[in-house]
Amino acid sequence: MFPIRDHNPSGRTPYVTYGLILLNVGLFISYWGLFRDPRAINALFFDWALIPALISEGQGYAGILTSMFLHGGLMHLAGNMLFLFIFGDNIEDALGHGPYLGFYLASGIIAALTQYVAQPLSVVPTVGASGAIAGVMGGYLLLFPKARVDLVVILIIVIKVFPVPAWLMLAVWFALQLLGELSGQSDGTGVAYLAHLGGFIGGMVLILPVWLRRGGPAFWNRTHGRPPHPTGRYTDTIRIPKTGRRR
Template sequence: MFPLYDILPSRKKPYVTVALILINIVVFVYQLTLGDRELLVFMYKYGLVPARYTVDRVREALGFSLFPFISHMFLHGGFWHILGNMWFLWIFGDNTEDEMGHFGYALFYLSAGVFAALVQFAFFLHSTTPMIGASGAVSGVMGAYFVLFPYSRIVTLFPFFFFLTLVEIPAFYYLLIWFFIQVMNSLVGTYGVAWWAHIGGFVYGMLWGYILRMKRIHRYRY
């Protein structure tokens, strides 16, 4: 079930969404210029390593810094990693930015990434593996979209036996299925993906979306 685009046009240019995508691409291209050892050092320096804050010897080795709570969301582990995150951000980001405004959306995106990282952090306090990727923040965007635009439709590439077909799925059901998959994977303990960051980011986005939706209803009523 791979999303291609949504049918909901945006009213304004999604400048922040485009800027975020470009920043992620620039950082990824820079990563490609690094040698294996340099890249490893780079990931440990700017990726979020929970043990850096909970294990003395790791903190002494890496140094104390809160910057990785922001910088981790601009690092990626490979081509498919960044492609997937940026694709989902492009699909769900423009309308969410439309609703929140450019500044509000930028603040929301960064805070969603931090909140998602904190949720993942809480479940893996002593992990020495760097957490990287925009998926927590992007999950926040998807959570907000889920609440703000439930009746939009997501044009999706859907496998049907040996064929691929295009199906329009209501955003509410598409994102609900996506969220259910994240929860199931987190419970199974599938390794290598920050499932709890996805869950935390999505719930955070839902809360922001709910607040904005209530403001919208209040504005229309009065």
């Protein structure tokens, strides 16, 4: 089960979101060949990933920022970029290009610090944009809780698209991260659930002033939690058409 699109067209071209996707993809391509050499890829991650034990020793501070632009594999990158593509444009539309970039980076830093505070002696490198993207998802939950999100559900040979409200999809995602952390799955899967949780909550806190300026609960009452503009219309196929906001 994974999202493929939302019914929430943005009113401006999301240059920062596109730039972040291109940056992450470009960087991954630049070191992709290193995955054939475990020593080389481990050296790269030692220098640029988040390693809590190094920070506790007074080293590796750059990894708090640079780790969010590294990925541990092709599927890791693809999944993160898909979520950023779906949810990032609307937060960029709401904040503006510059503030959105600051919001994204701040969410990633909060996620990294959450992981560090929880496991300050860990020597396992943490990489990925998912903490920052979790912040984008947290902001989306506060601003557009009832925007429709299309999920592709694959049941053996049956593929079906289900539209669901954003709050439901994001709540399930958050619950899965919490369950993964509480059950200790991070030790076996290598997933930094705490970073995801910290980024998500951090994004909600960071977006809170914008939500309050729009009226807070009154904004929800006015929009009923849906995007305050006409939504995109899609067929029930998986093809993703281009759409823009009608004024």
